[in-house]
Amino acid sequence: MNKVLIISFLTLAFAKGCKPENIQPNEVNFLSERKQDSTYVHIVSNSFAPMEISVGLKNGELKNIHIKNHGLLKSKDTLFKVIIVPNTVIDSIGETKLLRKHITAKFDYGDSKTAVHNDAYVYSLPVAIGKKVRISQGFNGKKSHSSIASKYAIDFDIPVGTEIYAAREGIVVYTITGYKKAGGKAYVKKANKILILHDDGTFAAYSHLMYNGALVKKGDTVQRGQLIGYSGNTGYSSGPHLHFAVRLPKDICVPIYFEGYENKALKKGDHVKRIKIQ
């Protein structure tokens, strides 16, 4: 209640300008609160995932600005007084300019201090029950699964428009659905995607989905085995497939195993079938 009252008196400081890096649009708001001598900037989360924040000053010219450099912004929570600026500084350069030109704000999804992948979890294959699919790239795949972020990703060789089912229950952090094209490395940030947060603090990414290919939206609770969207060929991709990866915060990919194939590291050329086990 208190929080709502306070925020209603604040102004939106970052509407334009300083664009938080690494996260989707509209995940955070910067609110400023002017008091007698200083102005306080708070960061408000609109996200369903926790975020680690890193705030800094771009150069050393400005004095007397107090910054809380690092912190954990919990889901839908507020970090108060992240930046404290004397009103004399605000009045001389302006709030928008101060934030845009002098402050850096970096965000990473997840809480790396508490997230630990539940290695006992056996994932459901992300395709329809009874469907047999070929693996086109597995752990440490030479083509594109060598980075920390993709080391243990699995590529499923499936045509555009194939139904995708949640491999594990969780909360939808975001969906990206507006891309239409695929290509080389220039397309690396242009893949449609669903990101789901698990209860152990890890994230599942379902990537290269078709245009408008998500049936879920930010904030939805998703059950294991729920139909969530349609595969495609968007972003950095040489052909239709689903790239599925589970990651710790800071984009650290972890090994995962699927129902029916426990402890088996799937590799290129393997065929797998989702079997309903009840």
Ligand SMILES: [Zn+2]
């Ligand atoms: Zn892949």
